[in-house]
Amino acid sequence: MTTNHIQKPAIHVQGLEKSYKELEVLRGVDFDVARGSIFALLGSNGAGKTTIVNILSTLLRADAGTASVNGFDVATKAADVRESISLTGQFAAVDEILSGRENLxxxxxxxxxxxxxxxxxxxxxxxxxxxxxxxxxxxxxGGMRRRLDIAMSLIGNPPVIFLDEPTTGLDPQARIEVWQAVRELAENGTTVLLTTQYLDEAEQLADRIAILHGGRTIVNGTLTELKQLLPPATVEYVEKQPTLEDVFLAIVGADRKEGDAGNDRKCNTDE
Amino acid sequence: MTKHFLGDTAVLLGRSLRHITRSMDTIITTTIMPIAFMLLFVYVFGGAIDSGSDSYVNYLLPGILLITIASGISYTAFRLFLDMKSGIFERFQSMPIARSSVLWAHVLTSLVANLISLVVVVLVALLMGFRSGAGVPAWLAVAGILILFTLALTWIAVIAGLSAKSVDGASAFSYPIIFLPFISSAFVPTDTMPGPVCAFAEHQPVTSIVNAIRDLFTQRPVGTDIWIALAWCVGILIVAYIFAMVTYRRRIS
Structure with a gap:
């Protein structure tokens, strides 16, 4: 992490290609992620989001193209890349048999x-x-597991963190807790690459959003830029109904606000 | 990253050993089948088997020990498979650690777990009347052969654990290995078997390993069997290790 790395983007991806046998998953992906920002890769299931994360975290080799993380090429400087990153995979990768503290x-x-x-x-x-x-x-x-999973990724303060679908399968309350944790990361200068299939998640968190489709990043920009791609908004008057999420949070939010007391109590009885 | 190999392996070994001490049932279930075979063969079939030995449990124990190892290593494949499946394997691989220490920790855990199982089985055999006048060097030689055999089979288990698609697949590979001692000199002398079966039994690894351990236990001079036994163990170990590494590289790149 010498000064000349600081100038470069935290993540640089160019012309990335990857196929699994006949199936072309990535067909030329390009994007840059600025230091200390949150970048969201948006795409449906099977769009190749996890493949990109796995290439960037040196778990998978690309067929073509280049990628660098924290200034280090993922193919030739894999060990340096691993010093610079933390991966929080799609499924909370925690050791079930150990305690939370032992995992950390x-x-x-x-x-x-x-x-x-x-x-x-x-x-x-x-x-x-x-x-x-x-x-x-x-x-x-599930929420506690995900929090532990993210906590494990923060150990050693790696400058770049990959979060692969961090809120898939979480209830709304746990989702908000994860969002809060991600925001705190970026505030402390960590670069976050986030993949998600939830549009609102990208909208809530990301400084920049790229949409992955057909093996390519078809758009890449800030939320405002992305909105400008659509025809100008028309003004309509619609009665604002509370969404089901608003209702859910209004009802359960009250007693879950005090830490995670509700959650913990439930688990204690399970033991 | 290799400078951390020993330290990382020790940390990860500590982790898997906790898995074992927190689920001692895996050790117990490993020993149930060999102990059941031992009871069955000593108290049911034993009286009718002419092993040429005055105590059938003395004759039987070496083969039972190999069955114990064969059933024990299926848990190694199982634990490795669960690590692959849960994503924790990927977490470790994306960290700045000596990557191969993840595998070595599993291999060493397998060794420790199998040694515990072997001690349990030997204790049961002692209760059933197993006696040996073998001295410390002979016991050490037996332990050495068993450790080598465990390592050889463990690397086969690593291949299974890395390449399995399901939990069942991860442990099913051990069934043929458990069955192998039955077509050997482990339970009955091979000379009563029909020609082709006898030829197979005489030339498969279990027979020479069983004979070598039996000779050590009964303080008979060990013949060429021990060298054949060691050659088999080292040969299987090397081949399995190479294939395990090929499978491993395919999984992480």
Missing amino acids: VLVARLRHLKDPGAIADGLLDRFALTEAAARRVSTYS
Whole structure:
């Protein structure tokens, strides 16, 4: 992370191609992600979002094109790339048999950090998991698991974080908690590449949005730029009905606001 | 990244060992089948089998130990498969660690788990009347052969764990290996078997390994069997390791 890397974009992708046997998944993907920004890759299932994330996190090799993360080429400087990133995969990659705290300590030790216990305790506190710290992860709710998963990705403060569909399968409350965590990351200068199939998620979080379709990034811009691609808005008067999400959050939000007390209590009885 | 290999392997080994100590049932179920075979053969069939040995449990134990290992390694494939499936394998692979330490941690865990199972089976055999006058060097030699055999089969399990598409597939590969001792000198002397079966039994790895361990236990001079046994173990180990590495590279690139 020398100064000449700071000038370059955090992620640079050009002409990326990848096929699985006959199936062409990526057919020339280009995009740049500026440092400290949140970039959303939007696409339907099977559009190739995970393939891009896997190439960028050195789990998969591209057939053609170049990609660099934090100034390091993913093909030739894979080890440096791995020093610079954290991957939060599509399914919360946590160890179910270990406790939440043990999961965090494990990652801290694998990142060769000093005082893994203190790092774990700090993150448990930050993600409201202190009460559940000593419990096996198999007793956690989906939202708690995802929070732990993201907490594990923050260990060692990597400058670039990949979040592959971080809110798929979460309830609305847990989704908002994840969004909050992602916003805090960007505020602290971390670059976030986020994939999602939810349009509102990209709208809520991302500084820039790219839409992946047919193996290419067909649009790439800020939300405002993307909106300008549509015909100008017409003014209509419509009675604003609360959405089901508004109703859900209004009803359950009240008693879940106090930390995750509701969530934890439910799991305690499960044990 | 190789400078961290030992440290990373130790950390990941600690993780998988916790899996084992928190689910001791995997050790128990590993030992149930070999112990059941041992009871069945000693107390049901044993009286009618002319093994040429004064104590059938003494004759039987070496083969039972190999069956214990064969059933134990299916858990190695199972644990590796679960890591692949849950995404934690990818998490480790995307971290700045010595990548191969993920596999080595599983291999060493397999060794520890199998050694525990073997001790349990030997203790049960002692209760059933197994006795050996073998001294420390002979026991160490037996342990050495069993460790080598475990490592060889563990790398086969790694191939299965990495390439399986389902949980069943990850453990099914061990069935033929569990069956192999039945067509060997493990339960009965091979000379009563019909020609082709006898030829197969005489030239498959289990027979030489069983004979070598049996000779060590009964303090008979070990003949060429021990060298054939070691050659089989090392040969299987090398071939399985190479194929496991090929499978592994295919999975991570």
